[in-house]
Amino acid sequence: MKRVILAALAAGFMLAGGACALPFADGTEPAGSEGTVTVISAEEPAPADDESRGEYVFSMPEYTGEDVITLNGGMPCFTDGDAAAPEGVVFSGLDSLGRCGAAFARIGRQLLPREEREPIGTVKPAGWQTVKYRNVDGKYLYNRCHLIAFELCGVNADERNLITGTRWLNVEGMLSSENLIRSFVEEKGGSVLYRVTPRYSGEELLARGVEIEALSDGDGGQGVCLHLFCFNVQPGIVIDYLTGESYPLDPENEWTEEGSSAADDSHEPYTPPEGVTYIVNAGSHRFHLPECKGVQDMKPSNRREFYGSREELIELGFSPCGSCKP
Ligand SMILES: [Zn+2]
Numbered sequence: 369m370k371r372v373i374l375a376a377l378a379a380g381f382m383l384a385g386g387a388c389a390l391p392f393a394d395g396t397e398p399a400g401s402e403g404t405v406t407v408i409s410a411e412e413p414a415p416a417d418d419e420s421r422g423e424y425v426f427s428m429p430e431y432t433g434e435d436v437i438t439l440n441g442g443m444p445c446f447t448d449g450d451a452a453a454p455e456g457v458v459f460s461g462l463d464s465l466g467r468c469g470a471a472f473a474r475i476g477r478q479l480l481p482r483e484e485r486e487p488i489g490t491v492k493p494a495g496w497q498t499v500k501y502r503n504v505d506g507k508y509l510y511n512r513c514h515l516i517a518f519e520l521c522g523v524n525a526d527e528r529n530l531i532t533g534t535r536w537l538n539v540e541g542m543l544s545s546e547n548l549i550r551s552f553v554e555e556k557g558g559s560v561l562y563r564v565t566p567r568y569s570g571e572e573l574l575a576r577g578v579e580i581e582a583l584s585d586g587d588g589g590q591g592v593c594l595h596l597f598c599f600n601v602q603p604g605i606v607i608d609y610l611t612g613e614s615y616p617l618d619p620e621n622e623w624t625e626e627g628s629s630a631a632d633d634s635h636e637p638y639t640p641p642e643g644v645t646y647i648v649n650a651g652s653h654r655f656h657l658p659e660c661k662g663v664q665d666m667k668p669s670n671r672r673e674f675y676g677s678r679e680e681l682i683e684l685g686f687s688p689c690g691s692c693k694p
Pocket of ligand 1: 660661663689690692
C-alpha cells in the first residue's frame with residue numbers, strides 16, 4: 369500500500385500553481401448556517417458537482433497495480449462554499465441505478481460518534497454480492513464500505529453512505545486517510561473538510577474506486593492535505609464492475625465449505641496465524657479470542673480465522689463466546 373507523506377504535500381500546498389492550487393478559490397454560496405452540527409437529509413444534487421471544483425476535471429485513472437494514487441498533485445479542490453459549510457455531513461441522493469454519489473463533511477470533534485455502531489447488514493448497496501474466497505482477509509470479498517467512515521461522522525446504516533467495496537479498498541485503500549483525519553481532529557481539535565466521491569464507469573453498478581479529498585481548515589492544510597484515488601480492487605480476484613460478479617484467478621481460492629476441512633482429525637495443538645483477530649465456529653456461529661480454550665476444543669472443520677472487527681462478525685450473524693467474552 370502506498371503511504372502518503374503528508375508533510376511533503378503540505379509543504380507543496382503553499383507553492384503549487386495550476387488548477388485549484390487555492391482550495392477555496394471560487395465564490396459559491398455558503399452551504400449552511402454556522403456553528404451547528406447538522407446531518408442534512410438532502411435530496412438535493414451532489415454537493416460536489418464537478419463544475420464547482422474550479423478547473424480540476426476528474427478522469428478515471430487506469431489501475432496499474434498501485435492501490436492508491438495521488439490526484440491533482442495531492443491538492444484537494446474545495447470551494448469557498450465548502451469552506452463555509454458548518455460541521456456536519458451532506459450526502460447525495462442515490463442515482464437511477466441506486467448508486468451513491470459524493471459525500472461531503474466538515475469533521476470536527478462534535479461530529480465524532482459517541483454511540484456504539486448499529487448493524488448495517490440490512491443495507492444492500494448497488495452491485496452487492498455476498499461471496500467468499502479463501503484468499504481474502506476475513507473471507508468476504510465485499511464490505512459495506514462507508515464513504516464517510518462511521519468513526520468520523522457517526523452515520524452508519526444510511527444507504528447514501530454505503531457502497532459495495534472490496535475488503536482491500538476498505539482496509540488498504542481508505543483506512544489510513546480516515547485514521548489520519550480522526551487523529552488530527554481528536555488530538556489537534558481542528559476541523560477537516562472531507563469529500564469522498566465514488567467513481568463509476570458508465571452504467572456499472574460497482575465503483576471503480578473512490579476519490580478522496582481532505583483539507584484541514586485554518587492551518588493551510590498543514591495537518592491534513594490529500595487528494596487520492598483508491599481503487600476498488602482485490603488481489604487475486606477478477607471483478608465485473610457492471611454487476612459485481614467475480615471469480616478467483618486461481619481456482620484453488622474458490623470458497624467451498626468442504627475445502628476448509630482438510631485439517632480434520634488432526635490432534636496437533638492449533639496455533640492461530642499472526643494477525644488473526646477472532647476465531648469463528650462456523651457450526652455454532654460463535655466467535656472467540658484466538659487464545660480461548662474453546663478454540664482448541666473446536667472441530668477443525670468448523671474453525672475459521674477472521675481478521676476483521678467484532679462489529680463485522682456480529683453483522684455477519686456471529687455471537688460472542690460467553691467464556692472468553694471477545
Ligand atoms: Zn471463547
